Amino acid sequence: MRFALLAASAATATIVAVSTALPAVAGDGAQKPIEAIVPAFAQPQTASDVVPERVDLVALGGIASDSTRFLGSDGYAEYWVGRGNAGNVCLIMAVKGEAQVVASSCATITNFYRQGIGLVAGADPKEPATSAEAYLLPADITSDDLGLGMQARSSAQATHDSLISLRPGSNEGVRTIERHDGSSFRFAPVSAALGDR
């Protein structure tokens, strides 16, 4: 009986711990449901949202397979958003090409609200045709806010409004946007800088 009570207590504590590790809201003005920050999560997952078999969601950050939502594709990659460990928001990028490169970056909801997620990946940084660059933005930030409207939409197909896809190296300069709630959004382009040796 004592064991049963201990086991029940431990299990209950585990549930509470897991529940609190999956926050629906975040601080810094982001006291909103995740669907309000990432609208793609407001829709149920469909067959087209499921990632192909070559995308190893466990290796990419423990991303839950039932959480992925397809954001779009362009001539260089396909893009999804998902929920990773502790409920983090993850941008997933599957670069087209023989190398089968898949990359991800996951942010806490608070960090995502503050700066989004930027990701550059590919087979060779010296060969732009083998690389892709993308940014996932919170719902209240648009590519127009960042002055990237036309640039962001070029060549994109069925791309979600929250996703910006660019050509690597085409974007420079940090931009800060002040929100109505008093917080700010900081957009920082990702620069791939790896030496050859």
Next chain:
Amino acid sequence: MEKHSRTSRSSLSGRIVAVVFASVAAISIAIPAANAATYTYANNVPTAEGVERDSGMRTSITGGSAAVTLGIGTQSIATYYPAPGYTTVAYASSAAPNPTVISHKRVSNARSKCSWHLNGLGGHSPKLTCKVIW
């Protein structure tokens, strides 16, 4: 009567435990554990901007990850074949503090390297953690 009461309480406790464990199991299934095999070649190592940490030769690599304890800047991870004939198999970069992860087709006798950058403005040595996935 007392025996019946004890049996009921015991049965009830058992059901509670069963329900709780079923809930935990369901949540555990919904949150897959990161169980890919990894080798950490930079473990929270203070690293200056632009300095590359290297895994050394690995018999098999399917990806890697990099994370730097910095609120701004970019961290990068790459799988490559060294000189002569330097060739990059795959690379990825993302904005810190969000970790960068790549996966790619399995390659043999390759290496992994990682670094971080802040347009030459990084004046100190934040801690860099990099792993090979194999």
